[in-house]
Each structure stands twice: as structure tokens, then as C-alpha cells.
Amino acid sequence: MLASQRRSRILEEVQRSGAVRVSALVEHLGVSDMTIRRDLEVLAQEGRLQKVHGGAVLPGGPSIEEPGFAAKSGRQNPEKQAIAAEALRLVEPGMAIGLSGGTTTWTFARLLRDVADITVVTNSVQVADLFSGEPRTDQTVVLTGGIRTPSEALVGPFAVSAIRSVNLDLMFMGVHGMDLRSGFTTPNLVEAETDRAFVETSRRFVVLADHTKYGVLGISTIAGIDAADVLITDSGLAEEHRIVLRERVGELVVVDAGPGTGDEAEEPPA
Structure with a gap:
């Protein structure tokens, strides 16, 4: 060739x-x-x-470019599955948990379906659909209202009002990008406001982001890097980036996305 x-x-x-x-x-x-x-x-x-x-x-797009849920669903799936498995260790029965929109949080939500006695508050249509398919009497799912974005998240004043009316033990958030200067970012200005409400109403803020998110910049900042109580990423992140992140976040957890990470997982919806 x-x-x-x-x-x-x-x-x-x-x-x-x-x-x-x-x-x-x-x-x-x-x-x-x-x-x-x-x-x-x-x-x-x-x-x-x-x-x-x-x-x-792919080359870094404009800071306002927002890929749809289906476009992101085929990327870094082994990494997302490993990150989700690690995030599950933080969850205990009786907790109130927030989940933002995105394919990484969707992957995590699949595992949460097996946890008893939890309340899940989400602005993700896809996450809510996961739980509606297998309803359980020991789980409560709250879907905020709002305007739907290309990433299937509900945003805007209705979503913000609903989020600010609850108190969460843990907030799990997927992000478009993370940068030392600009923090955790999104390409959607309105979604940033909704995500900030999630951060403000949670006792602990957990970011789920694979290594390709490092250095990516969205137009709007959700929170500074040091706002994360826990950042879970994968071993594809370069060591020099791990060093600086360890100095900034509460706890950096790096997981191995090697063979056997869950190739049998169901596909995210189109």
C-alpha cells in the first residue's frame, strides 16, 4: 500500500x-x-x-461547535466504560445523584440502574430513557424541563429552576473540554448556566472526562479545574498532564481502559 x-x-x-x-x-x-x-x-x-x-x-473545531449525541457515541467507548465503572464506586444506596447530559454520563447511568435506593436528577433525555425502560420501585428519576440541545440535554431557565430546588450528594458531569486556564467548558452558553446550577447544588462535584478532552476549549466555562472534588479520566492522558491536574483537583483518578472493559455494552441510542 x-x-x-x-x-x-x-x-x-x-x-x-x-x-x-x-x-x-x-x-x-x-x-x-x-x-x-x-x-x-x-x-x-x-x-x-x-x-x-x-x-x-479530529482537528479541534470552533469553540461553539457542539457535536450531537449520536456523533459522540462512537468515540472512546472503552475509556468511557472504564471511567463509568470507577465512578460507580462513589455511589451508595440512599444517595441523591445528579447526572448531566452526554455519552459518558449515559454510560455511567447504565451501571446505576443496578443500584438500589437512589434518586437520580438529570437534564439528559437519554439518561432518563434508560431508567424508564426498566422502572424500579426503589429508584426515583427526576428529569428537568428545558430546551433540548444537540447533545440531548435540557437547558435554560426551567432546567435551572428545577436543579436549584434540590440538594445532591454527588454530581457527575461530562464535559466538552478541560483546560488549566479556562477550566471545564462547554460549546453551549445556555448549557453552561445549567451545569453551573448542578455544581452549586451538590455536596461533591465529580467530572467524568476521557483523555481526549484535555486541551479542548468550549466557549463557556462551567467551573474552574480546582472546583472538581474528583476527576476520573483514563490512562491515555499524558503523564505531564496528570502531574498538573493532581495539583489542581481534589482527587485525580486514572483508570486503565484496556481489554475486557465492557465490549458487550449496549450501544448508545442514535
């Missing part, structure tokens, strides 16, 4: 899934690790993808 053909195949994979790993490309294309890294370097220089630790992602 010619280099140009190989690079076209790499771009097709990045565009299909949003991200690729060097190890997966080596196996898929049957070439060396060094060859793949050279290809990624060339494509990055051309502005056709962005190199990250261990692979590549």
Missing part, C-alpha cells in the same frame, strides 16, 4: 470514529508503529487531524 493510500485510510478511520489509536492502526494496516507515527505527523502538519498521546483525533 502506498503512503498516500495508507494516510487516506487513517483519515477515513478518524472521521468515522472521531479518534484512532496507534496500536489499532498498526494492526489494521499491517505496518510498523514508527510508520504510523510518521503518517500521523504528516497529516497533523497538513491540519487534517490532531495528534494526541497514543493516537490522533
Whole structure:
């Protein structure tokens, strides 16, 4: 295969899934690790993808670009499953839990369905649908009202009013990006206000964010990095980034998204 053909195949994979790993490309294309890294370097220089630790992602879009739920659902699934499994360790029966919109929190919500005696407050239509499919008498699910965003989150004054009327033990939030200067961000100005209400009404604020979110910047800040009581991410995050985050967040938890992380998991809805 010619280099140009190989690079076209790499771009097709990045565009299909949003991200690729060097190890997966080596196996898929049957070439060396060094060859793949050279290809990624060339494509990055051309502005056709962005190199990250261990692979590549789509080039960073504008800070107001908001991918839909379906577009994000195929990205970093092993990482999301590992993060969700770790987040479940924080939950105990009797808790009131907040869940923001997004595919990472949706993955986490799948596991919460097996926890007895909890109340879940969410502005995510997709999360609420998960619980409605298997109703339990020992679980209470509260879906805020509001205006629906491309990520299937309900936002705006109705959502904010509902959130501010409750007190949460734990708030689990997925974010569009995290940056040391700008904090945890979203590309949706109205969603940022709704998310801030969640942070303000919770005793502990837990961020669920895979490594590709580091360095990504949305137009609006939800909270500063140091506002997170716990940040759960995956081992794809570079060590130098882990060092600075450990100094800023209450607790940094890094999980391994290796084989056996849950490939049998159901697919997020389109």
C-alpha cells in the first residue's frame, strides 16, 4: 500500500470514529508503529487531524461547535466504560445523584440502574430513557424541563429552576473540554448556566472526562479545574498532564481502559 493510500485510510478511520489509536492502526494496516507515527505527523502538519498521546483525533473545531449525541457515541467507548465503572464506586444506596447530559454520563447511568435506593436528577433525555425502560420501585428519576440541545440535554431557565430546588450528594458531569486556564467548558452558553446550577447544588462535584478532552476549549466555562472534588479520566492522558491536574483537583483518578472493559455494552441510542 502506498503512503498516500495508507494516510487516506487513517483519515477515513478518524472521521468515522472521531479518534484512532496507534496500536489499532498498526494492526489494521499491517505496518510498523514508527510508520504510523510518521503518517500521523504528516497529516497533523497538513491540519487534517490532531495528534494526541497514543493516537490522533479530529482537528479541534470552533469553540461553539457542539457535536450531537449520536456523533459522540462512537468515540472512546472503552475509556468511557472504564471511567463509568470507577465512578460507580462513589455511589451508595440512599444517595441523591445528579447526572448531566452526554455519552459518558449515559454510560455511567447504565451501571446505576443496578443500584438500589437512589434518586437520580438529570437534564439528559437519554439518561432518563434508560431508567424508564426498566422502572424500579426503589429508584426515583427526576428529569428537568428545558430546551433540548444537540447533545440531548435540557437547558435554560426551567432546567435551572428545577436543579436549584434540590440538594445532591454527588454530581457527575461530562464535559466538552478541560483546560488549566479556562477550566471545564462547554460549546453551549445556555448549557453552561445549567451545569453551573448542578455544581452549586451538590455536596461533591465529580467530572467524568476521557483523555481526549484535555486541551479542548468550549466557549463557556462551567467551573474552574480546582472546583472538581474528583476527576476520573483514563490512562491515555499524558503523564505531564496528570502531574498538573493532581495539583489542581481534589482527587485525580486514572483508570486503565484496556481489554475486557465492557465490549458487550449496549450501544448508545442514535
